[in-house]
Each structure stands twice: as C-alpha cells, then as structure tokens.
Amino acid sequence: MTDDTNASTLDRRDVLQMLALGGAALALPGSAFAGKAPDLGAIRAAITAQHEANVRRLQDWIRVPGIAAENHDMPKACQFTQDLLTDAGFQQVTRIETRGHPGIFATLDAGAKRTLGLYFMYDVKQVDPREWSSPPFEAALVDKPGFGKVIVGRGAVNQKGPEATFLAALHAIRAAGRKLPVNLVLVAEGEEEIGSPHFGDVVHRPEVMDALRRCDGVFMPFAAQSPDGDVEIALGSKGIIELELVSSGAHSGRGPAKDVHSSLKAALDSPAWRLVQALHTLVTPDGNDPAIDGWFDEVQPLSAHEKDLIATSTARSSEATRMKSLGVQHWVHDVSYREAMERLAGQPTINIEGLVGGYIGQGGKTILPGRAVAKIDCRLVPNQTAQASAAKLRAHLDKRGFTDIEVNVTGGYDPTTTEEHSRLIEVSQAIYRRHSIEPGLNPRLGGSWPGYIFTGAPLKMAGGHFGLGHGSGAHAPDEYYVIESANPKVAGFDDAAMSYVEFLYELGAR
Amino acid sequence: MTDDTNASTLDRRDVLQMLALGGAALALPGSAFAGKAPDLGAIRAAITAQHEANVRRLQDWIRVPGIAAENHDMPKACQFTQDLLTDAGFQQVTRIETRGHPGIFATLDAGAKRTLGLYFMYDVKQVDPREWSSPPFEAALVDKPGFGKVIVGRGAVNQKGPEATFLAALHAIRAAGRKLPVNLVLVAEGEEEIGSPHFGDVVHRPEVMDALRRCDGVFMPFAAQSPDGDVEIALGSKGIIELELVSSGAHSGRGPAKDVHSSLKAALDSPAWRLVQALHTLVTPDGNDPAIDGWFDEVQPLSAHEKDLIATSTARSSEATRMKSLGVQHWVHDVSYREAMERLAGQPTINIEGLVGGYIGQGGKTILPGRAVAKIDCRLVPNQTAQASAAKLRAHLDKRGFTDIEVNVTGGYDPTTTEEHSRLIEVSQAIYRRHSIEPGLNPRLGGSWPGYIFTGAPLKMAGGHFGLGHGSGAHAPDEYYVIESANPKVAGFDDAAMSYVEFLYELGAR
Missing domain, CATH: 3.30.70.360 (Alpha-Beta Plaits)
Known part of the structure; x- marks a missing residue:
C-alpha cells in the first residue's frame, strides 16, 4: 500500500488496508465486474441508473461532518445517518443514547431465512483544512491520475463512501422490484474515531443483542482493494x-x-x-x-496454520518494497521478514x-x-x-x-478473532473469487478495531469487513474514494455496490 | 521573589534575582536615596532635570525590539544601541562582526586612574503579544499597585531598563559639568537570549582583550532589588x-x-x-x-566559607515561603533547606x-x-x-x-566565579550599605550567565551585576521596570541612576 509512508496520519480504519501483509493477494486476469447470477442484471441496471443520485447522497453525507473528538455537528450527523437508513428501506431506525454520542440500531425484515449484521460509523476524524487540496467537507469530484474520478473529503473512504455504496445496493434492489434476499440488523456508532468508548451501550441493549444473535456475522462496508485491486481478508485483529x-x-x-x-x-x-x-x-x-x-x-502463540497463512503472504510479497514503504532498514531484533510478520500478528x-x-x-x-x-x-x-x-x-x-x-x-x-470457516468469511471469499480476486488471508491484523464486541462473549459471532472498491487517506489530508475507476482491476462505485448485492444474494442462498 | 511561581517563563537574566537564597538581605531602616558625597548633588539634580528625557530614551529603545531568536530587527537594534552609547559620551563605538549577530565594543577615556568594564546586551526574548496586558513594544507607563509607576515592555528589566539607567548616570555627570571619575570599556552582545554563542568572537578580539585587561572588573547594570528592597550579590554562577x-x-x-x-x-x-x-x-x-x-x-566541593554564607542566608529566610512559591512539598532526597540550598550552589x-x-x-x-x-x-x-x-x-x-x-x-x-574581596564586589557592597541595605552574599547562583568570559582564563577578572532598582517578568508577559517607586525601600529610575553615579565615584576614589 502506498499509504504506508503516510502512516503518521492513519488510524484504526486505515490499518485494515495498510497492514495487509504486503498486498499479497494475487489478482487473476480477465473477468469484468458484473453480476454473474442471471437475475442480478436488473439490479445492476438500477445501480447504473441511480449513479448520480448515489454519488450525490454520499456528497451530502460528507457535508455533514460529525467529528466526535470535537463534538462537532454530532446530533445532525446522527439524524442524517438515521434518515439515510430509513430512505434505504430499514423499517425501524432507532437512536440509542449512550454516555457519549448516540448510536443507531436499525432493522430491515425481508422475511428472509438469513440475517446479516452490519456495523456502521457516522463520525469522522478531525481535519486541518489547510493541508487539503480540496476543502474536506465539500466532497469534490476530482480526477486523480492513475485512479480515475474520485471523491475527496473527510469520510470519503473512512467510512461514509463504502457505507453509502452499501446503501446504494439496497436502493438498487428495491428499484429493480426485488425483495431483499436477507434480513438486515444494523448497529452504528458515532465514536469510532475516539476509540468506541460507549459502543457497548449500543450493542448490549437487550433488543439489539437479540437481533444480532439472529445474524450470520457482522461486517462493515469496506473499500478492501489495494491500488492494484488486491484484497486481503483479516481473520482477526489485535x-x-x-x-x-x-x-x-x-x-x-x-x-x-x-x-x-x-x-x-x-x-x-x-x-x-x-x-x-x-x-x-x-x-x-x-x-x-x-x-x-x-x-x-x-x-496464545500463533498456530501452525496461522504461521502457514503468514508464510504464504510473505512469500508472495516483496520485503524490500515493504521496508522501503515504511522507511526502515531492519526488522526488530533483525528477524526475517516472515518472523517480523508473525510478530505483527502474534506479539x-x-x-x-x-x-x-x-x-x-x-x-x-x-x-x-x-x-x-x-x-x-x-x-x-x-x-x-x-x-x-x-x-x-x-x-x-x-x-x-x-x-x-x-x-x-x-x-x-479486546482482540477480535473470526473463524476462518464462518459463513461471513466464506461468502466474502466467494464474491471476491467471482471477481477473479484470490483474497489473501491474514490471521490477525497488527492494528485494532472494535470487532471484539461481536466476536467476543457473549455474542461470539463472526465479524469483519467486506467490499470491493478502493480509497485511501483515512485520517490524512485529501482522503479519497474511487467513484469511476481508471484501473480495470479496481472497482468504482457501481461495481463496489454490485459486490454488496452479490454478497447479500450469496448469503441468502446458502 | 514573587517570580518564583512564574519561573516557567524565566531564564538566565531573571535567575539572578530569582535564585537569590530567599531574598535574605536585611534592609536597615532610615536613609533616603541621595548621593552622600558632597559633590554629587549637582549630578543628582541633573538626573532629576533629565528624568523625562531618560525615560523617553528607554521607551524608544524598547520600541526597537532586537529579537535574536527570530532574527527580528537585529541590525536596527545594534545601530540604535551604538547611537545610545555615542550619545552617552563613549568616544569610540565599534560594531564587531561575529559568526552570528554583531557585538559592540565601546570605550570612554576620561583620563582617570581606574577603568570599569561594562557588559551590555541589546537583544530581548521573544514575546506572545496576546499574553500581555499592554503591547510589549509600546513601552507604556503604567501604575502598578504596590510598586508605583512602571514601564511595561519586553526588555524593560532584561536588560534595557537598567542599561538605560546606567546611561542616564553618564548623561547626568556630563550635564553637571563633571568629568567621569573612571574610564569605561563596554562590550555588548546581541545574542544573550540565545545562549551567547558568539560572545567570544567579540571579547577575544585583541583590542577588546587589551581594553578589558585594564578594567577593575566588569558588571552588567542590573535592577538588583527584590520587591522589598533587598539585594543579594552573587559571587559566581553555575x-x-x-x-x-x-x-x-x-x-x-x-x-x-x-x-x-x-x-x-x-x-x-x-x-x-x-x-x-x-x-x-x-x-x-x-x-x-x-x-x-x-x-x-x-x-570542587563547596568550601566551609561558602557553606557558611549559605547557612547565613537560609537562616534568614523562610523555608515554608520558599517551598510555597516553588509549589513543592519536599526538597530532593528530603534534605534540609540548608542542604537544598547547598546543592543549588554546589551540585x-x-x-x-x-x-x-x-x-x-x-x-x-x-x-x-x-x-x-x-x-x-x-x-x-x-x-x-x-x-x-x-x-x-x-x-x-x-x-x-x-x-x-x-x-x-x-x-x-563554563561556571563563573568572582573573588569576594575583589574591588568590584567591595565597591558594590559599599554602595548598597550607603543606602542602608546589607547585601546578602550568594557563593554561587544555581543559574548561569556568560560571566565566565570575563572571570575565566585568560582574562580572570571580577564579573558581576550591580544596580539599585526593581523590575521583573523577564521572559514573561508584562515585563516591567520601576520608574517611580511607591516603596521607599525600592529605588525608582532616578535613584537607580544615582547608584551608578555613586559606584563610579567610589571606584574612582579607591
């Protein structure tokens, strides 16, 4: 990831991409981004038809900042997010008070067999507008050489862009006259950027716990692709x-x-x-x-299988490139690349x-x-x-x-750990492979996200991130999210929305 | 000193007052500030007559900042200082180039038997104008309750106020039609506030060294009085x-x-x-x-005599007051007050x-x-x-x-050490006593000033600070210097100027 050199400005969210073990996934040639299942063509057409409205929705969202650390526009940002969920078809959208900024609990009952959990955040990191080439809350559409048309703004990739893309999938399914193939349970917080201090107040409400227990795992919409189109799935985090x-x-x-x-x-x-x-x-x-x-x-030491996954990743990636991107000449204790990556996961x-x-x-x-x-x-x-x-x-x-x-x-x-053979991970792998991406598997991110609240006791569900697409600059100036991709291996907004549609149908079919 | 609580903003110059061992000197009752020698009345009258011009001269000087750390107005400040010296009667005033900001070498040959060395600085510390109640370079005259009329500005006490007061003494002697009782050799630097990195470039010039070798010690004009009028003489510094x-x-x-x-x-x-x-x-x-x-x-451990001086000082001052002013409850290692003060001088x-x-x-x-x-x-x-x-x-x-x-x-x-029985110290003591002040003797300040350049090899002369008067806030907001004193034990500008007149005559008579 090119962002490694800019890591001083990155945090929890970006770490999911940045700490991928060298962007190790292998992108197979060929294959266009399009729904493969015969009945998804109409949905794809709806996404295309709604493209401008979808992008405008994301721009409008970015224009309502919601900076928890500065207590800036938080009630407005919460309400805006609630309205977005209602518009996307959630039948019940409830603001949940916490000891800090409120969370949101929303449900969409499609009468389906399976239920998917979703984790959203509506807050964004602070900005120093002087460092930006385009004002952080204008959400300008900009041509970014090598990437295509991108939206620039705070929250573009972390996390409003991917979240808005997921909502676009819901709008398209409805516009195509289809019923959602799964039910949805969504929990959102407004304090992700300050360490999720009160997220438990949201999740541990009895009605929320009951709803989450019905889910086949929880994911956060995520622009998982590197600039090259590679994807790595994390099975846990520190x-x-x-x-x-x-x-x-x-x-x-x-x-x-x-x-x-x-x-x-x-x-x-x-x-x-x-x-x-x-x-x-x-x-x-x-x-x-x-x-x-x-x-x-x-x-708990890394298992032999976890070490194997790391060995596979490191063998595929360039130690020299990685060192250069970090600005280092030695790993700690002068260990090998593989051992350094084992430490990243296990130490x-x-x-x-x-x-x-x-x-x-x-x-x-x-x-x-x-x-x-x-x-x-x-x-x-x-x-x-x-x-x-x-x-x-x-x-x-x-x-x-x-x-x-x-x-x-x-x-x-606490640390987050998700079972490799959970339905959440297996569906994620299936969708990526359908797009000719063989996702790498990272046993544990060196970084952290509050997935423990799902994967730990008492819920003990699968938790992770999913989504095609690319963006970067979380917590940094000129944060961006690709809307129209110049690289055929990287999904733009519409293809990313389609990856969510496919995920929902795949999960619904299992 | 009340400044102890504000010590975060103080530095080398202020330390000379601040680190006095508790303001221990005993102020004897009675005695007005007036020249005792029969022939000084006319000079005293000249100081009074020139009061407004003297204060205006100081105000004008403060309005030419000269901030070495910010390279702000340095050539202008140097030239202004040179002009002040010429106006005060120095016959030769030379700008000395250094690897940094220039110094000044000036001489006044009065054909006298004795020669006095003077150390001036023309730079001042940086300011944050937002912290000042009166703009730092306006040099406003302000009524300060308990103190009288003071001049507020950066450099007011550190060091333009005392230096301008010394120059007022020279103006008055000339106005009274008198010949100066001593010759003067003056060295000035513009980098005192950044640690005097190039002061050696000034002092070690052969012509400057030759001139200084003729001197009976070197002093810097100094507002030596505490708010109570006490004075302490430092015999050295770390x-x-x-x-x-x-x-x-x-x-x-x-x-x-x-x-x-x-x-x-x-x-x-x-x-x-x-x-x-x-x-x-x-x-x-x-x-x-x-x-x-x-x-x-x-x-080199403290001598028995040095320990005696410290014991005398600490016995006269309040440990509780001192601790309170510093915001501490214990001395290091839980030593006694006397031992703590010994460490301040010797550790x-x-x-x-x-x-x-x-x-x-x-x-x-x-x-x-x-x-x-x-x-x-x-x-x-x-x-x-x-x-x-x-x-x-x-x-x-x-x-x-x-x-x-x-x-x-x-x-x-290096450390500075001055012989207690040098003419410089003995004349200083004599003048203070003439004003009913028994000066404390501090074997060594805990702080530092670049007097080593005079007291160390090769010059090995006496070096110190002298002058009546009071001011405070060096390096802090609202730095001030007393112009008209509300406290009969504290000298205002005119009385302070007279203390320099008396010093010159006393030295000339020895």
Whole structure:
C-alpha cells in the first residue's frame, strides 16, 4: 500500500488496508465486474441508473461532518445517518443514547431465512483544512491520475463512501422490484474515531443483542482493494489499550507543581526523570518488548496454520518494497521478514505514541517541568484482555514504587478473532473469487478495531469487513474514494455496490 | 521573589534575582536615596532635570525590539544601541562582526586612574503579544499597585531598563559639568537570549582583550532589588550546557524514518523507547543525580566559607515561603533547606527541559514515532567545563552502545566565579550599605550567565551585576521596570541612576 509512508496520519480504519501483509493477494486476469447470477442484471441496471443520485447522497453525507473528538455537528450527523437508513428501506431506525454520542440500531425484515449484521460509523476524524487540496467537507469530484474520478473529503473512504455504496445496493434492489434476499440488523456508532468508548451501550441493549444473535456475522462496508485491486481478508485483529502515563509534582507531591527554572533541579525532584525511570521498567533493556509483570501469561502463540497463512503472504510479497514503504532498514531484533510478520500478528506490544513534557518548541528553554506524559498504546493478542492488561500495568508500576505515576486509560478493547470457516468469511471469499480476486488471508491484523464486541462473549459471532472498491487517506489530508475507476482491476462505485448485492444474494442462498 | 511561581517563563537574566537564597538581605531602616558625597548633588539634580528625557530614551529603545531568536530587527537594534552609547559620551563605538549577530565594543577615556568594564546586551526574548496586558513594544507607563509607576515592555528589566539607567548616570555627570571619575570599556552582545554563542568572537578580539585587561572588573547594570528592597550579590554562577538528545530512525537506520502506524511496533524498533533507555543511564535510579561516567571528577566541593554564607542566608529566610512559591512539598532526597540550598550552589545537575516525540496533542494517536527528542540542560560547577562535560556525555552513551543517539549541543559555557574581596564586589557592597541595605552574599547562583568570559582564563577578572532598582517578568508577559517607586525601600529610575553615579565615584576614589 502506498499509504504506508503516510502512516503518521492513519488510524484504526486505515490499518485494515495498510497492514495487509504486503498486498499479497494475487489478482487473476480477465473477468469484468458484473453480476454473474442471471437475475442480478436488473439490479445492476438500477445501480447504473441511480449513479448520480448515489454519488450525490454520499456528497451530502460528507457535508455533514460529525467529528466526535470535537463534538462537532454530532446530533445532525446522527439524524442524517438515521434518515439515510430509513430512505434505504430499514423499517425501524432507532437512536440509542449512550454516555457519549448516540448510536443507531436499525432493522430491515425481508422475511428472509438469513440475517446479516452490519456495523456502521457516522463520525469522522478531525481535519486541518489547510493541508487539503480540496476543502474536506465539500466532497469534490476530482480526477486523480492513475485512479480515475474520485471523491475527496473527510469520510470519503473512512467510512461514509463504502457505507453509502452499501446503501446504494439496497436502493438498487428495491428499484429493480426485488425483495431483499436477507434480513438486515444494523448497529452504528458515532465514536469510532475516539476509540468506541460507549459502543457497548449500543450493542448490549437487550433488543439489539437479540437481533444480532439472529445474524450470520457482522461486517462493515469496506473499500478492501489495494491500488492494484488486491484484497486481503483479516481473520482477526489485535486488541488495544490506549493510556497516558503522567508524572507530575502536583499529583505526587515531589518536584514542582508547575514548571520552574531548570537550575532548581539541584534542589528538587524532576517529574520528567521520574517518568523516564518508570518507563524504563516497562520494556526489555533494548526497548523492544513488553517487560510488564505477567504480560505474556495469557498470550496464545500463533498456530501452525496461522504461521502457514503468514508464510504464504510473505512469500508472495516483496520485503524490500515493504521496508522501503515504511522507511526502515531492519526488522526488530533483525528477524526475517516472515518472523517480523508473525510478530505483527502474534506479539503483544507496548508502544510510545508520544512523549510530551516541559518545553517542546524550537531550541531549548531552561525549565524544570512540573509534568511529563508518555502516551502509550499496548496491542493485545488472544487471550489478553484490555481490562486485565491495564490492571497488570498498574500493578507492575506499584510493585516498583511508582505509585505516583498516574495511569490514565483513555480507551481500549479486546482482540477480535473470526473463524476462518464462518459463513461471513466464506461468502466474502466467494464474491471476491467471482471477481477473479484470490483474497489473501491474514490471521490477525497488527492494528485494532472494535470487532471484539461481536466476536467476543457473549455474542461470539463472526465479524469483519467486506467490499470491493478502493480509497485511501483515512485520517490524512485529501482522503479519497474511487467513484469511476481508471484501473480495470479496481472497482468504482457501481461495481463496489454490485459486490454488496452479490454478497447479500450469496448469503441468502446458502 | 514573587517570580518564583512564574519561573516557567524565566531564564538566565531573571535567575539572578530569582535564585537569590530567599531574598535574605536585611534592609536597615532610615536613609533616603541621595548621593552622600558632597559633590554629587549637582549630578543628582541633573538626573532629576533629565528624568523625562531618560525615560523617553528607554521607551524608544524598547520600541526597537532586537529579537535574536527570530532574527527580528537585529541590525536596527545594534545601530540604535551604538547611537545610545555615542550619545552617552563613549568616544569610540565599534560594531564587531561575529559568526552570528554583531557585538559592540565601546570605550570612554576620561583620563582617570581606574577603568570599569561594562557588559551590555541589546537583544530581548521573544514575546506572545496576546499574553500581555499592554503591547510589549509600546513601552507604556503604567501604575502598578504596590510598586508605583512602571514601564511595561519586553526588555524593560532584561536588560534595557537598567542599561538605560546606567546611561542616564553618564548623561547626568556630563550635564553637571563633571568629568567621569573612571574610564569605561563596554562590550555588548546581541545574542544573550540565545545562549551567547558568539560572545567570544567579540571579547577575544585583541583590542577588546587589551581594553578589558585594564578594567577593575566588569558588571552588567542590573535592577538588583527584590520587591522589598533587598539585594543579594552573587559571587559566581553555575556553567551550563544545553543540548538535545535525538533518537531517530532516519539517523540510526533502526526503526522507522518517519511516523508509522503504532501496530508496527511489533515488527520495528522504536526510536522513542531507545531514547528512554539511553536517558535512563544518565541519572541515578531515583532520577535525581547525574550518573554520567566521570561527571564528578572535577567537581570542587563547596568550601566551609561558602557553606557558611549559605547557612547565613537560609537562616534568614523562610523555608515554608520558599517551598510555597516553588509549589513543592519536599526538597530532593528530603534534605534540609540548608542542604537544598547547598546543592543549588554546589551540585551539578542534568535536567530534562522538555520531552517531545510523536503525537503531543490532546488524547492519543496510534503512531510509532520515527523520532524523539529530550531537551537537556546540565548545570556545571567549578572545575567542570562545558566542553569536557559534553565530551563525557558523548563517551558515556558510546560506551553503552548508544552511538545512534545524537547529542546536539546548542550552547553552553563554563561556571563563573568572582573573588569576594575583589574591588568590584567591595565597591558594590559599599554602595548598597550607603543606602542602608546589607547585601546578602550568594557563593554561587544555581543559574548561569556568560560571566565566565570575563572571570575565566585568560582574562580572570571580577564579573558581576550591580544596580539599585526593581523590575521583573523577564521572559514573561508584562515585563516591567520601576520608574517611580511607591516603596521607599525600592529605588525608582532616578535613584537607580544615582547608584551608578555613586559606584563610579567610589571606584574612582579607591
């Protein structure tokens, strides 16, 4: 993925593409994007007929931002999304209050045998409009060399574009006079970009749980294709806890309560040095692996089959290209490419996202800071849990006398694991193959998404992402989503909509 | 000093007041500010007559900022200062080019027996005008409750106010028809606020060195009085090196060259963790003292006399007030107040001024930063030197394999030490006592100023600060300098000017 080099601006959603093990899937030659089942021609025709209305719907959605982190236009964005669902045929669309921004619960009963779960988000990441070549909330249609006509805007690919494409599939089925081949249960949240802190408030409502239990898995509409058209299916993702370690004189009573002149270090404790010494204990001396007491106790090693999947992926992809895209010359511990990718899937991490304390501008300033913070994320693998991991970190620090270091957990959730032979994954594979794409299988993303809420207890369903199409720049400037593709191997909006139609019919037929 | 609580915004100059051991000097009752020698009445009268012109001169100077760090108006500020010196009677005023901003060398030959050296600076610290209640370069005259009429502006006290007050003394002596009782040799720099990196280029010119060698010490005009009127004389200051420790994938070839998605920590080295592990080795496990190889080899312990001076100061001042002003509840290592103040004078330090790496905004961002930086200052005591200390730090890191950590020294100089029984200090004491102030003696400031260039080899002269008057807020918003004092124990502009007149006559008479 070309986005690897831009990863500073990426996050959970983009990671699904970015951390594909090198875009390893093999795109077979030939085959056009068109429904293969004989009865889908009319639906395809409806998608074509509705193209302009579908694109306008997406543009209108992008123009109602909904930025959870800034509490910007959230009620409006929620209502707009509810209206979109109603328009697409959901018979029941309910706003679910949470301790944060509201979620949405919607159902479409088609009287079908099977029911599909859907996971939507209606919030988007913050923007700095100065960094954009086209205003982020104008949703301009732009010619992007090598890609075709794309829509540029915040949320274009993450996640309004794919979601709007899915809704276009529903509009087309109805316009073709067909009954939906499956029932739908949809849950949406408005806090995906801030770590889904209250998504449980939505999903764990009894009526929502009851509805979800009837589903053959849950997916989020997703532009799964790389710029080359390849697709990789993730069978899981790491869990995460995000937290701040805070060392401050105000809290500890040692060292200054605010910044003082640096010469006073001779007479005072330094919260910044205190933080360094606490951090030092959390990792191995080389800084590469967690050294928190008991951190590996529940860690389940990769299975032989999972290692085989990784070996297959790495064998197909170029280590040199991957290293170059990341700007690295060595894998950690100088391991092989395959071992590095095994670590990406199987090794828990503790990472410093940011260090901030005292003077952070150009040059120096002679102060002794009263406060220093390390922003940390820990990636978790089965059978670690977010809650137990946070408790272990606290206990580790306490045992070493760092009771004064605050551990402020800001979010987190458990790892996600989906059964390879679930109907969700098998239907996904079938549709991709129908489009001559042999999808790679990634046992576990190095990144995280809140799929645990579906795949973990008590629901224990399959959860993942599905959809043809391509876009990129999630969390970055000039986020885009391909509307008319210049590459025959990459689906534009209409072909992507058709992939959802095919998924629904395939699931309905099984 | 009330400024202790505001120390985050203070630096070298302010430290001379701020780090006084508690404002310990005893102000004796009685005595007005007036020349005692019978022949100074006419000069005093001239100062009074010229008051408005003197204040206007200072205002005009403040309105020509000269911000070295921003390369703002530097040639103009240099020329303005040269013109001020010419107007005040210096017969020779020369701009001295350096590798940075120019310095000034000026001389006034009065045919006197003794010669006084003067150290001026013409640059000022940066400002954020939004933080000021009066625009920083308007130099407004404002009534400050409890203080009287003050001038508010950047450079008001640091250092244009005291310097302009000294020049007013020269104007008055001339206006009174008197010949100056001493010759003057003045060196000025325009880079004091950026660590005096090229001051040696000015002072070490042969003609400047020759001139300085004729001097009975060098002082910088200084508003030495606390808000209560107390004065403390510093007999030295710590040296300093300021540097950045930089850990980056781009430099080391390990870890990413730029920020990448945090999940990649599983497969990549982390420059931030690398920095933490390198920092960890630099201090004792409690973070309180330097642990750099050989750091203490040249450290000269405080003498019994120096400890006595500190004991005298601490006995006179309130530990509780001091702690409160600093926002602390404990001294480092839980030592006594006296021991803490001994450390301030005698203990070398390594301090983290700032930590900055990766994401430093609100909340978190799931990145693995490609670069992390620790901004460090080390305070040095005799007989440490800036150059040897930087080399020891480098060697320490190299020995432990941290050859990849960059050590970027941005500035620094050696400690300053002035003989207590030098003519400079004795004349200073005599003038303060004439104004019923018994000045405290501080063996060594915890902070730093570039006096080493005078007190160190090859010049080895006395160097310090002198002057009545009060101001504060150096490097902070609303910097001020008292023009008309509401407190009879604190000198206003005219009384402060008179203190310089008295100093010149006292030195000339010795």
